[in-house]
Amino acid sequence: MSKIIEIENLTKTFGKVVGVDDISLSVEQGEFVTLLGPSGCGKSTLLRMIGGFEEPTSGRILLDGQDVTHVPPSKRAVNMVFQDYALFPHLSVGKNVGYGLRVAGMPRREVREKALEALALVGLEDRFDAAPHMLSGGQRQRVALARAIVRRPKVLLLDEPLSALDANLREQMQVELKALHTKMGLTFILVTHDQTEALTMSDRIVVMRGGKIVQMGSPVDLYERPATSYVAGFIGSTNQFRSVVATGPTGPQVQCFGQPISAPAGVAPGQEALFGFRPEKALVQFGEEGGGPDTLRGSVADILYHGQSVRLMIDLGAGEVLVDLPMSGSDGMPQVGDAVSLRVGADKIMVLADEVAA
Amino acid sequence: MKKRLTLLAQTSFSALCAVSIASGAMAGELNILTWEGYADPSVIEPFTAATGCEVSATYVGSNDDFAPKLAAGGGVFDIVTPSIDSTYALIEAGFVQPIDVSRVPAFKDIYEQFRTADGILKDGKVYGVPYAWGAIPFMYRKDKFDTPPTSIKALWDPALEGRISLWDDKSALYVAARLNGNMNIYELSDAELAAAVDKLVEQRPLVRKYWATAGELVDLYKSDEVWISNTWGGYQSGLLAAENIEVVEFIPEEGAEGWMDSNMIVADTPNEECAYQFLNMAISAQGQEGVFKVNGYSSTNPVAAKEFMSDSEFSALHQDDPAYLDSLLLWENLGDRLPVYTNAWNSVKSQ
Amino acid sequence: MNGALRLKRALVLSPPLLWTFLFMFVPYAILLVYSFWQQKYPTFVPAFQFGNYVQIFTDPQYFRVILRTLKIAFFVSLGAALVAYPYAYFLVFRVRKPGLRLMLYMAVVAPLWVSYLLRAYTWKTILGTTGILNSFLMSTGILSEPSSVFLYNQTAMIVTLIYVFIPFMVMPIYAVLEKIPHSLKEASADLGVGRVRTFLSVTLPLSIPGIVAGFTMTFCLTFGDFIAPFLVGGPDGQMIANVIASQFGASLNWPLGAALALVMLMIVLSIITVSDKFERLGQGRFA
Numbered sequence: 003m004s005k006i007i008e009i010e011n012l013t014k015t016f017g018k019v020v021g022v023d024d025i026s027l028s029v030e031q032g033e034f035v036t037l038l039g040p041s042g043c044g045k046s047t048l049l050r051m052i053g054g055f056e057e058p059t060s061g062r063i064l065l066d067g068q069d070v071t072h073v074p075p076s077k078r079a080v081n082m083v084f085q086d087y088a089l090f091p092h093l094s095v096g097k098n099v100g101y102g103l104r105v106a107g108m109p110r111r112e113v114r115e116k117a118l119e120a121l122a123l124v125g126l127e128d129r130f131d132a133a134p135h136m137l138s139g140g141q142r143q144r145v146a147l148a149r150a151i152v153r154r155p156k157v158l159l160l161d162e163p164l165s166a167l168d169a170n171l172r173e174q175m176q177v178e179l180k181a182l183h184t185k186m187g188l189t190f191i192l193v194t195h196d197q198t199e200a201l202t203m204s205d206r207i208v209v210m211r212g213g214k215i216v217q218m219g220s221p222v223d224l225y226e227r228p229a230t231s232y233v234a235g236f237i238g239s240t241n242q243f244r245s246v247v248a249t250g251p252t253g254p255q256v257q258c259f260g261q262p263i264s265a266p267a268g269v270a271p272g273q274e275a276l277f278g279f280r281p282e283k284a285l286v287q288f289g290e291e292g293g294g295p296d297t298l299r300g301s302v303a304d305i306l307y308h309g310q311s312v313r314l315m316i317d318l319g320a321g322e323v324l325v326d327l328p329m330s331g332s333d334g335m336p337q338v339g340d341a342v343s344l345r346v347g348a349d350k351i352m353v354l355a356d357e358v359a360a
Numbered sequence: 361m362k363k364r365l366t367l368l369a370q371t372s373f374s375a376l377c378a379v380s381i382a383s384g385a386m387a388g389e390l391n392i393l394t395w396e397g398y399a400d401p402s403v404i405e406p407f408t409a410a411t412g413c414e415v416s417a418t419y420v421g422s423n424d425d426f427a428p429k430l431a432a433g434g435g436v437f438d439i440v441t442p443s444i445d446s447t448y449a450l451i452e453a454g455f456v457q458p459i460d461v462s463r464v465p466a467f468k469d470i471y472e473q474f475r476t477a478d479g480i481l482k483d484g485k486v487y488g489v490p491y492a493w494g495a496i497p498f499m500y501r502k503d504k505f506d507t508p509p510t511s512i513k514a515l516w517d518p519a520l521e522g523r524i525s526l527w528d529d530k531s532a533l534y535v536a537a538r539l540n541g542n543m544n545i546y547e548l549s550d551a552e553l554a555a556a557v558d559k560l561v562e563q564r565p566l567v568r569k570y571w572a573t574a575g576e577l578v579d580l581y582k583s584d585e586v587w588i589s590n591t592w593g594g595y596q597s598g599l600l601a602a603e604n605i606e607v608v609e610f611i612p613e614e615g616a617e618g619w620m621d622s623n624m625i626v627a628d629t630p631n632e633e634c635a636y637q638f639l640n641m642a643i644s645a646q647g648q649e650g651v652f653k654v655n656g657y658s659s660t661n662p663v664a665a666k667e668f669m670s671d672s673e674f675s676a677l678h679q680d681d682p683a684y685l686d687s688l689l690l691w692e693n694l695g696d697r698l699p700v701y702t703n704a705w706n707s708v709k710s711q
Numbered sequence: 712m713n714g715a716l717r718l719k720r721a722l723v724l725s726p727p728l729l730w731t732f733l734f735m736f737v738p739y740a741i742l743l744v745y746s747f748w749q750q751k752y753p754t755f756v757p758a759f760q761f762g763n764y765v766q767i768f769t770d771p772q773y774f775r776v777i778l779r780t781l782k783i784a785f786f787v788s789l790g791a792a793l794v795a796y797p798y799a800y801f802l803v804f805r806v807r808k809p810g811l812r813l814m815l816y817m818a819v820v821a822p823l824w825v826s827y828l829l830r831a832y833t834w835k836t837i838l839g840t841t842g843i844l845n846s847f848l849m850s851t852g853i854l855s856e857p858s859s860v861f862l863y864n865q866t867a868m869i870v871t872l873i874y875v876f877i878p879f880m881v882m883p884i885y886a887v888l889e890k891i892p893h894s895l896k897e898a899s900a901d902l903g904v905g906r907v908r909t910f911l912s913v914t915l916p917l918s919i920p921g922i923v924a925g926f927t928m929t930f931c932l933t934f935g936d937f938i939a940p941f942l943v944g945g946p947d948g949q950m951i952a953n954v955i956a957s958q959f960g961a962s963l964n965w966p967l968g969a970a971l972a973l974v975m976l977m978i979v980l981s982i983i984t985v986s987d988k989f990e991r992l993g994q995g996r997f998a
């Protein structure tokens with residue numbers, strides 16, 4: 003695999019506001035990379051610098067080995083799907099898709115063929131002559147996509163492409179985007195603030211905060227081994243607790259809201275650290291008698307029904323944790339107040355680095 | 361769209377007709393529709409002090425303003441002062457009422473030509489009291505001419521291209537007709553009128569601008585745009601003299617029109633008493649001096665004029681020269697030919 | 712709907728309806744009636760005949776003046792568009808500071824609060840033989856003696872009217888440019904299209920509704936103007952509104968004046984209808 007994009011120490015400031023702060027990142031050819039973070043963390047700015055819409059304050063961008071830091075967008079072999087789709091309202095769907103090719107001087111006929119081909123990829127070849135305002139939101143999104151891929155860019159940039167769609171459509175489009183990526187073999191860089199979206203589609207997720215990269219890795223990496231409390235909280239839910247590692251009867255122990263459980267590997271007695279476990283990793287048992295090692299005891303404080311599972315808030319006395327209970331058939335619904343025991347094995351506990359003030 | 365239409369409609373409509381709003385005049389209050397200078401405070405203030413009649417004046421820009429203002433109805437005005445070409449139409453339209461000359465003692469002192477002019481008489485009744493008169497002579501910038509012009513032909517001289525102005529009025533047709541040798545300027549046949557139109561069309565490339573108001577002509581001379589034109593005798597030349605621009609008035613070989621303005625009482629005025637007081641004051645020495653001082657116009661009442669004019673002024677204003685008066689082609693009512701003349705003039709400007 | 716409610720609704724609606732009726736339809740109805748009347752010395756008399764319309768369509772002077780007025784209105788609108796468009800474009804896309812932008816916008820629009828006459832008069836002092844323009848050209852040696860070509864002709868009228876009506880062109884163009892999403896230009900650049908082509912293929916087509924609106928307004932305002940001919944026009948400056956005014960004034964021929972006014976109204980209405988069709992073409996695009 004070769005590097006299609008290399009970003010070196012890229013910084014962008016708007017007056018006193020730092021949009022992107024000294025970021026270095028490379029993207030492999032054909033990779034699906036997602037920039038993930040809350041609003042204002044600098045994702046769009048980074049993406050727009052790759053597209054050429056913002057001039058970096060310092061740093062370099064290489065595209066396929068070429069320095070394109072100061073190359074205008076019209077001369078970069080990357081294309082963008084804009085958040086508001088940016089379809090030309092005065093042009094038909096087909097003309098929108100063929101716009102760039104036509105202006106570049108490609109014969110009309112060829113333009114039409116290419117546009118139809120691109121529209122076919124997104125399943126809209128029959129709307130070639132429609133006006134953009136006659137399309138639904140999802141269809142417009144697809145047209146924007148077709149327009150961005152018709153020139154076979156080296157990199158496709160997508161800025162929150164799904165955020166304007168309703169939930170059902172969004173899930174469907176996630177699948178389609180992923181399929182398109184696989185089919186075309188293009189490099190995708192997608193910006194989102196939605197962790198589910200990131201987890202579903204990406205080969206690699208880059209988590210950002212305050213203009214910096216906090217952590218990057220595959221979805222599994224990030225989910226299973228979030229480096230910081232911030233990442234752990236942003237991707238999925240995590241029950242977090244701070245504790246000093248002590249030596250217990252069976253080995254090192256940590257206190258989870260006042261109840262001892264075995265400490266995970268990698269920490270030594272006497273050390274203080276932030277720990278966490280995912281709600282679905284706890285083994286839930288009802289009744290007074292459940293127990294054994296590494297078990298937390300408490301009672302059900304609240305119930306959130308999710309269909310395929312139930313999320314329970316468990317009152318541990320000194321604090322509350324969330325756990326997921328799969329709903330497999332005939333199990334009765336738990337009731338608030340039910341006594342419960344949670345088994346959290348040491349292998350399920352994550353050690354989270356302290357947050358660097360960002 | 362609707363809003364835009366409304367706006368447009370209002371704009372164009374207000375352009376089409378000026379509607380004056382009627383308001384009842386109080387007793388002892390005179391509303392006069394007249395020319396600028398004819399209701400000067402120097403005359404009106406003593407008048408009000410002496411009679412208790414308050415005067416408020418509305419000024420016209422041309423003789424064409426009288427009939428439409430009266431036709432629009434409302435009876436706002438008590439007195440109007442149209443020129444002799446416009447008086448008779450007002451009489452025939454019933455806009456003005458007969459005057460009891462026994463209530464205007466000085467009427468007999470007025471020049472006979474004026475007090476017996478056709479334009480103010482109908483069925484043996486008098487409808488107007490002549491107030492001021494003058495000529496429509498021509499005028500040129502003294503410093504621009506080596507040989508003083510003596511003929512209307514000067515206004516057709518290509519050497520003066522871009523320096524010529526004519527009054528934006530049917531009077532332009534009178535000028536052109538005289539140049540064509542048609543001295544019956546108020547009774548031109550269609551063919552003669554067409555010839556006058558042709559003459560004016562021929563002249564048009566030489567014309568800098570047709571002047572519409574007295575002030576405009578003064579400005580045109582002042583800003584060096586115009587060197588020769590017709591004028592309201594005595595008036596604009598006086599204003600220009602005050603600006604130190606030396607102009608000379610002349611009566612061309614082809615003659616000049618003469619005009620005379622009369623005060624008329626609007627039909628059914630509720631302020632008849634004040635109206636008669638005003639009529640009397642206007643032809644008194646006080647009133648005649650006013651128009652002489654302010655506008656530089658000649659007096660219709662030579663008896664009164666003698667009281668305030670020096671001998672040289674008296675003769676300069678041709679007050680002692682009946683032949684001069686006779687030589688002027690005193691404006692006449694065009695009757696049903698008026699629209700024909702107006703359209704002929706419009707057609708010149710449409711070329 | 713019960714009676715009381717209906718009455719209430721009628722009462723609420725009646726003032727605006729009455730207003731519209733009084734100020735829109737009554738004047739036109741009066742004009743229409745007058746247009747069939749007949750001039751008869753010393754004024755005019757009620758009649759029902761088409762003589763006034765016949766006169767308008769047979770005497771070539773009316774056709775000539777209408778044509779001249781249309782021509783001047785066209786050039787005023789064209790000139791105003793050519794000046795207003797770059798200005799509005801500059802304000803919307805080049806001036807970054809909102810405060811400065813507002814100030815520059817108001818600089819064009821604020822003169823609307825100044826009397827039309829005053830603004831038109833200004834041009835007289837600029838264009839005249841002893842005016843600012845001539846003084847400037849002479850002081851720079853471009854002219855050796857003052858030129859009279861700047862004032863009292865149709866060009867002077869066009870220049871003056873462009874100046875007077877330019878706010879009506881700047882406002883709709885500004886509004887339409889401001890509405891064009893920035894992302895469209897970025898998208899165009901993104902698709903490999905340079906600035907000039909982006910302007911021609913995206914910005915300009917999308918600003919057509921604003922240009923059409925401004926064009927229509929300046930056109931109709933000029934078409935009805937009767938002051939510029941008087942102030943800065945030359946002997947060939949007479950426009951249709953002047954002719955109408957002279958029918959209502961000098962020749963006391965209200966019937967002919969009314970007929971002319973209605974012909975003028977028809978022309979204006981057809982222009983508005985056509986431009987409305989045009990504008991509608993561009994509607995619903997940002998939906």
Ligand SMILES: Nc1ncnc2c1ncn2[C@@H]1O[C@H](COP(=O)(O)OP(=O)(O)O)[C@@H](O)[C@H]1O
Pocket residue numbers: 016019020021022039040041042043044045046047048
């Ligand atoms: N054109 C701009 N001018 C000033 N500040 C900007 C501009 N664009 C972005 N910013 C600022 O830069 C930071 C990052 O913005 P952005 O990249 O849009 O964030 P995100 O896309 O992650 O929500 C924010 O604080 C934002 O206010």
Ligand SMILES: [Mg+2]
Pocket residue numbers: 045046047162
């Ligand atoms: Mg963003």
